[in-house]
Amino acid sequence: MTQKFRLENGGLINRNKKLSFKFNGKTYYGYEGDTLASALIANGVHLVGRSFKYHRPRGFFGAGVDEPYAIVQLYRNNETEPNIKATEQELFEGLEAKSVNCWPSVNFDIGAINNFLKIFLPAGFYYKTFMWPKSFWYRVYEPFIRKAAGLGVASTKHDKERYEHKYEYCDLLIAGSGPSGLASAYAAAKNGARVILAEDKPRFGGSLLTSDVNIGNQSGEDWANSIISELKEMPNVVVKNRSQVFGYYDHNMLVMLEKVSDHLPKTKKHHPKQRLWYVRAKQVLISSGSIERPLVFGNNDTPGVMLSSAAKEYLKVYGVLVGKNPLVFTNNDSGYETAIEFKKNGINPIILDSRVNPQSEIIDEAINLGIKIKFSYVVVAAQGYKKVRSADIAKISDNKKQLGTVENISCDCICVSGFWTPTIHLASQSGNKTKFKEEIDAFVPGTSKQNETTLGAANGIFTLEETLKSSFTAGQELSTKITNNDNKISFPNVVEKKSSQHDKFWCVPLPKGKSYKRFLDFQNDVAVSDIEIALKEGYRSIEHVKRYTTLGMATDQGKTSNLNGLQLVSDIENKVVPAVGHTTFRPPYTPISIGAIVGREVGKHSKPNRKSPMHSWHEKNNAVFVDAGVWLRPRYYKHGNENLFEASKREAKNVRTNVGVCDVTTLGKIDIKGPDAAELLNRVYTNAWLKLPVGKARYGVMLREDGIVMDDGTTTRISENHYHMTTTTAQAANVLSHLEYYLQVVWPELNVNVVSTTEQWAGAAIAGPKSRKLLEKLFPNNDVSNEGLPFMGYTESELFGVKARIFRISFSGELAYEINVESDNGQFMWEKIIELGQEFQVQPYGTEALSTLRIEMGHVAGSELDGRTISYDTSLEGLISKKKDFIGKRSLNREAFTSGDRQKIVGVVPLDKKTSIPEGSHLVKDAKAPLPNKKLGHISASCWSVEHDNPFSLAILKDGKNMIGEKLFVMSPLKNKVIPVEIVSSHYVDPKGERVRS
Amino acid sequence: MLHIKCPYCGMRSQNEFSYGGDASVKRPELNKEISDEEWDNFVYNRKSLRGKHLELWQHLSGCRQWIKVERDTATHEIFNTYKADEEIS
Numbered sequence A: 001m002t003q004k005f006r007l008e009n010g011g012l013i014n015r016n017k018k019l020s021f022k023f024n025g026k027t028y029y030g031y032e033g034d035t036l037a038s039a040l041i042a043n044g045v046h047l048v049g050r051s052f053k054y055h056r057p058r059g060f061f062g063a064g065v066d067e068p069y070a071i072v073q074l075y076r077n078n079e080t081e082p083n084i085k086a087t088e089q090e091l092f093e094g095l096e097a098k099s100v101n102c103w104p105s106v107n108f109d110i111g112a113i114n115n116f117l118k119i120f121l122p123a124g125f126y127y128k129t130f131m132w133p134k135s136f137w138y139r140v141y142e143p144f145i146r147k148a149a150g151l152g153v154a155s156t157k158h159d160k161e162r163y164e165h166k167y168e169y170c171d172l173l174i175a176g177s178g179p180s181g182l183a184s185a186y187a188a189a190k191n192g193a194r195v196i197l198a199e200d201k202p203r204f205g206g207s208l209l210t211s212d213v214n215i216g217n218q219s220g221e222d223w224a225n226s227i228i229s230e231l232k233e234m235p236n237v238v239v240k241n242r243s244q245v246f247g248y249y250d251h252n253m254l255v256m257l258e259k260v261s262d263h264l265p266k267t268k269k270h271h272p273k274q275r276l277w278y279v280r281a282k283q284v285l286i287s288s289g290s291i292e293r294p295l296v297f298g299n300n301d302t303p304g305v306m307l308s309s310a311a312k313e314y315l316k317v318y319g320v321l322v323g324k325n326p327l328v329f330t331n332n333d334s335g336y337e338t339a340i341e342f343k344k345n346g347i348n349p350i351i352l353d354s355r356v357n358p359q360s361e362i363i364d365e366a367i368n369l370g371i372k373i374k375f376s377y378v379v380v381a382a383q384g385y386k387k388v389r390s391a392d393i394a395k396i397s398d399n400k401k402q403l404g405t406v407e408n409i410s411c412d413c414i415c416v417s418g419f420w421t422p423t424i425h426l427a428s429q430s431g432n433k434t435k436f437k438e439e440i441d442a443f444v445p446g447t448s449k450q451n452e453t454t455l456g457a458a459n460g461i462f463t464l465e466e467t468l469k470s471s472f473t474a475g476q477e478l479s480t481k482i483t484n485n486d487n488k489i490s491f492p493n494v495v496e497k498k499s500s501q502h503d504k505f506w507c508v509p510l511p512k513g514k515s516y517k518r519f520l521d522f523q524n525d526v527a528v529s530d531i532e533i534a535l536k537e538g539y540r541s542i543e544h545v546k547r548y549t550t551l552g553m554a555t556d557q558g559k560t561s562n563l564n565g566l567q568l569v570s571d572i573e574n575k576v577v578p579a580v581g582h583t584t585f586r587p588p589y590t591p592i593s594i595g596a597i598v599g600r601e602v603g604k605h606s607k608p609n610r611k612s613p614m615h616s617w618h619e620k621n622n623a624v625f626v627d628a629g630v631w632l633r634p635r636y637y638k639h640g641n642e643n644l645f646e647a648s649k650r651e652a653k654n655v656r657t658n659v660g661v662c663d664v665t666t667l668g669k670i671d672i673k674g675p676d677a678a679e680l681l682n683r684v685y686t687n688a689w690l691k692l693p694v695g696k697a698r699y700g701v702m703l704r705e706d707g708i709v710m711d712d713g714t715t716t717r718i719s720e721n722h723y724h725m726t727t728t729t730a731q732a733a734n735v736l737s738h739l740e741y742y743l744q745v746v747w748p749e750l751n752v753n754v755v756s757t758t759e760q761w762a763g764a765a766i767a768g769p770k771s772r773k774l775l776e777k778l779f780p781n782n783d784v785s786n787e788g789l790p791f792m793g794y795t796e797s798e799l800f801g802v803k804a805r806i807f808r809i810s811f812s813g814e815l816a817y818e819i820n821v822e823s824d825n826g827q828f829m830w831e832k833i834i835e836l837g838q839e840f841q842v843q844p845y846g847t848e849a850l851s852t853l854r855i856e857m858g859h860v861a862g863s864e865l866d867g868r869t870i871s872y873d874t875s876l877e878g879l880i881s882k883k884k885d886f887i888g889k890r891s892l893n894r895e896a897f898t899s900g901d902r903q904k905i906v907g908v909v910p911l912d913k914k915t916s917i918p919e920g921s922h923l924v925k926d927a928k929a930p931l932p933n934k935k936l937g938h939i940s941a942s943c944w945s946v947e948h949d950n951p952f953s954l955a956i957l958k959d960g961k962n963m964i965g966e967k968l969f970v971m972s973p974l975k976n977k978v979i980p981v982e983i984v985s986s987h988y989v990d991p992k993g994e995r996v997r998s
Numbered sequence B: 001m002l003h004i005k006c007p008y009c010g011m012r013s014q015n016e017f018s019y020g021g022d023a024s025v026k027r028p029e030l031n032k033e034i035s036d037e038e039w040d041n042f043v044y045n046r047k048s049l050r051g052k053h054l055e056l057w058q059h060l061s062g063c064r065q066w067i068k069v070e071r072d073t074a075t076h077e078i079f080n081t082y083k084a085d086e087e088i089s
């Protein structure tokens, strides 16, 4: 198929590079430099989708970021992406795209029957209709809506593309490379300021690429190119195209999306698909330009009705005609520029101008070119279903209320211009209080809240000379303040045509007896009549009207609809627009892919992975790992075909009978030094610490100020003013911050320093009846007898020449020791333990066996210290000193904490001694009681007791103290289990604690 | 993202800090007899101020110092930052 609507010459496309692409399965050709939209229009394709609510045919309305219609599903390199604007997507060889929101096809769409049957869904339709009856939601409404609606399909596959995040600082961030962006960037760059200039389109220059102007004896486009090439050469300037500054956050932090590879068939190796820039700028210059406003008339959503500026852009940038028999409908001079471009390319447009008798240079030029102009004329309605075929037009009275006789003229497109709306999104996001500018019927930025300045058309300045002058000055003055340089730039001579005043008229009245839909919001199908209904039903606040009608709530965020919506509300309400106010602009300015937001933090990069120095040994010995916070810990070591249950049972059993070794490097370690170290511990822990001798360890529990247990662990006095604290793996970071808070903020008079040494020490726990024999082999020169190194004792030694710390502490309830060596020697220590432990049947054990051992001993851990329990609940109340004050003590006499039937830790054994008890299950008195069955407690941890060879669990149970011997039921609706159980002591093994002292 | 001046390290992004609540709250002295109400006010009761607020932040991924930040809770404007033990005039 030939490109029937492509001009022979002209445009900024590369005609030497022809590209093939597919749309809805059909192959077409375009050129390098095309967008998908320009290439489709060149091929005469004007029907690209169906509207969201009524499924009316949809074509192209704009040529860029403001596009409300042409949203497609894109296929690129075996991946698919929804919500892509055809007007932004650059063409590449092999591109494939499909229409969305139409079923079964764009040409025959079942949903559109709604349109023909005139079941027009009015404002609030969803609220009114789908609210009742409730059961209809699941059976009728939801399946229907799911089938009918939707703007594409998200891929369910893993996204193999790479998305990067980048942090950058600069003096000036300039958003938009039109005349104001270029002028301000140039002036600031010449002053030596660090400048980032961002342009969302592939080409720099903005409106200069399409306007007929002259700057310093160059065309606008040539001037833009020369400025850009100069800027690119400057070391203090970063120039980025395909980069949209979409969010303006606190303290001049802006976020910009750079589409690095979306214009290529495939992302290059080592390149990201997209890059998200976090830019902290000293000053921000917003040069985001303006978007043309639509005029509102009957059937103004018909394919072929489009913005006149878009028609001009297709002509001048892409060499594409949006029609060969165009009608231009305007209320200002911009429509004339488009008509003149048509005329220059051999096409004869007709201009309908709503104004009575406007006069300007541009109008004179159009008249001189012989263009047919009808003043005081309007388009009443577009005719044609899938494409404009003709227009009903009429003369309009001077007061814009009465239409003359309606006549029909043939045309194949209607280019509309309702004047210009400054793009104030970024300024508004920054907290700028915008103000209404009467002369242009639009909002412009007002008082800045952050260091932000809006320039040119975005600031409501529509003449090139004034734009350039004010932008040069702004770039110059702001950069001088930062760099103290003051290089003056000579201002270029500017030639542009003078415009006349626009007409405030924007909405064509309905002719008698006609009920054409006149659309305001083209993406969400919100018509004039919807706003009228909302107001009739009592909605007044513009925020409410927006939500009730969905005006401006589509993915285009109402870029073309907001202002006309406000105009309509203010017309009906007889208010001025500023009194109605506008809705809030929120980031992102354009839709951003989830991948870009997530960046590289996906899969195994979603969090840091910490590994112990013995990790490679564990790997080599068939360890199966588990995440413990950010650490990777061996869960069990697989022998043959063992599963988790079998392996952990074997490992735990071996600890109880022989000796096991466990990697405990991950435990939090905090080094505490200073003359007041003991005093700090005494305030932080619930028990007494002032009399702990050097060379001794003590177990301690710390509370939060509200009395809840925060963490537990042992702390060892290494020397007079030096302590070694251990924390649980999970709480290590919080405990350090907690200590720092009290030392720096609450008790700065304490002379103590704390520092994390978690990563400095590798730790191995040696546990089991044969652990002392193993220790004797490891440290032959030390007295490790029960007298030489008693329970909770500490000594320092050398492990075959390597400095080592030996703690006699136990988590398993067995005779046990913990050896610490400097991390670099961890692997050496581990291998020595395994090597010398062979004769004692040493086996490594993982976290699963570790849990089994601590559960059957009744040692509490994270699942009991869950942020809801106090010392009493976890049977740690014996460690509460009555003689001293400590953090959280004052909270312990709260009524709920001291009540007689307070929850307490207990042991739970199934009556059949066989059924495993799911963790998290509830304990109830009567399994058959009516719902809701009163919960008495919950299972916090479960294991298979290797000592008793039956299941055993710990539970936090109401009045647990008096429940020993009671028979209850464990209920797990999740696992569909009801298990009769007996409540026993939480100390299921060695209740007197003799083994650890043996 | 806020830009916070650590009195020790200079201007840093918010993601290096963690928030520590109202800096004007003073912990009751140890071993001091106080009413339940006084203790509750210390542990639980916080004003949710709109406007200027003196708050604690910790430069967690930096020098690990707790600092005081004077910030407007509505506009996020930061007026000044202080060391934890600095007297505020």
Ligand SMILES: [Zn+2]
Pocket (backbone or CB within 6 Å): B006, B007, B008, B009, B010, B059, B062, B063, B064, B065
């Ligand atoms: Zn710092």
